[in-house]
Amino acid sequence: MTTFFPFSAIVGQDEMKLSMILTAIDPKIGGVLVFGDRGTGKSTAVRALAALLPEIQAIEGCPVNAEKSVDCPDWAGVTSKKTIKRPTPVIDLPLGVTEDRVVGALDIEKALTVGEKAFQPGLLARANRGYLYIDEVNLLEDHIVDLLLDVAQSGENVVEREGLSIRHAARFVLVGSGNPEEGELRPQLLDRFGLSVDVASPTDIEQRIEVIRRRDAFETNTAVFMKKWRRQDEKIRDKIERARGLLSGIENSDDVLRDCAKLCIALGSDGLRGELTLLRAARAVAAFDGQDHINRDHLRQVAPMALRHRLRRDPLDEAGSGARVSRAVEDVLG
Incomplete structure (x- = not known):
């Protein structure tokens, strides 16, 4: 199991951390765009957030993380009504990804072995009720951008191809990061992010030293470092859960x-x-x-x-x- 750097141990970058906390409290805010130089902790913060977020209740075996059995799509063939706790999904959408990988497609293996048309869920199904993270979002191909805009608008993924007609919920918080030197973001997608944060390398010498000290401690003795910061992460998680109740x-x-x-x-x-x-x-x-x-x-x-x-x-x-x-x-x- 991958161990991520603790959210509370990130030095500085207070606005970036707050923006991510706010989307965890209220996903309707609409996601976060983080622009900044390389090595400023953008990806680290997203990975840390994934480990920090409270678990969700979901139907066992449901590919779209439905909270209630009635919300689990028929094509999934899930008969269980048992709910389990699972980590809030944080799904990476890599550059160069195909449309089929994003929205889902015909399950070729089942079609060949059983002779049945079945749907193989994509990244949007896995991201439902969670986060979809795009690193270098400004380099994303235009047709994938258009697809994401449609789904973000409707909250539903619709697949009509190869004799399949599939619909499922696809409500997620979009988190994008990028380096502004590598290109600008399309205005249509930029407007879809609720919050935008600019990050930069710290100029204060003591702050830079503390970044190095903590990162070195994490890599040198991960278990000890994680134990030291676990309580701080738990405090933030508890505050997020309380805030959700107060909202x-x-x-x-x-x-x-x-x-x-x-x-x-x-x-x-x-x-x-x-x-x-x-x-x-x-x-x-x-x-x-x-x-x-x-x-x-x-x-x-x-x-x-x-x-x-x-x-x-x-x-x-x-x-x-x-x-x-x-x-x-x-x-x-x-």
Whole structure:
């Protein structure tokens, strides 16, 4: 069994870690895009999150991780109604993957040996109720991007080919990482990520030393290192579970809604997805903090990650999108 670096042991990168925690609290936020240089802990954080997440209840043997037997598709042929606990799925979608591998296809082995048409589930089935992770997402082929956009919109995977007509739930949190030097992300896919985070190599010498120290300790004596940080990971996991329970009871006033709208108008963001994501992220932060209502501090905390990737380009403004959001937050929220 692969041992992943503990989430709580990651040095710095607080915004990246918070964004991933928020999607674990409320998957409706819409996923996380992490852009930054190589070696800044992007993939490490995703792997660490996988080990941190609370387990899910699923029907035994169900290929789409259905929580109830009625939700397990007929084509799966699952008769058991027994539920088991399993780790929250975190599925890698590799570059160069075929469409059949993503959506599923005819089970050739069963067709040849038994003479029956049967469906072989793809990565989208395995990712249901979990995470779909794409490293170097900006290099993903266009036809796979289009496919993901369709499924992310509907929450359902539909396969019509080779005499098969298959449908199954495909609701997942999309996590993408990439290096901006290797190309930009298509606007249609960029807009599908709820949160966006920019990461960079630390410039503080003490912080860099601590990164080296912890990574070396992890590789030198993994068992001891994992034991040292296990309790911290458990605390974060417990906070996530408590926050999930609090989420539906978090209150938001009309003043909070007005602040969300003013921020997005000030930044010129298109559509209303920015306001909705900002509100959901602020609600998740409030729940994570154990509070029963959203305040302006919560909006300040999540505004950069919820809005920086929704801005129109301004060739006359040399400041980055994060700086533009910070200015707008200061103007609107004080």
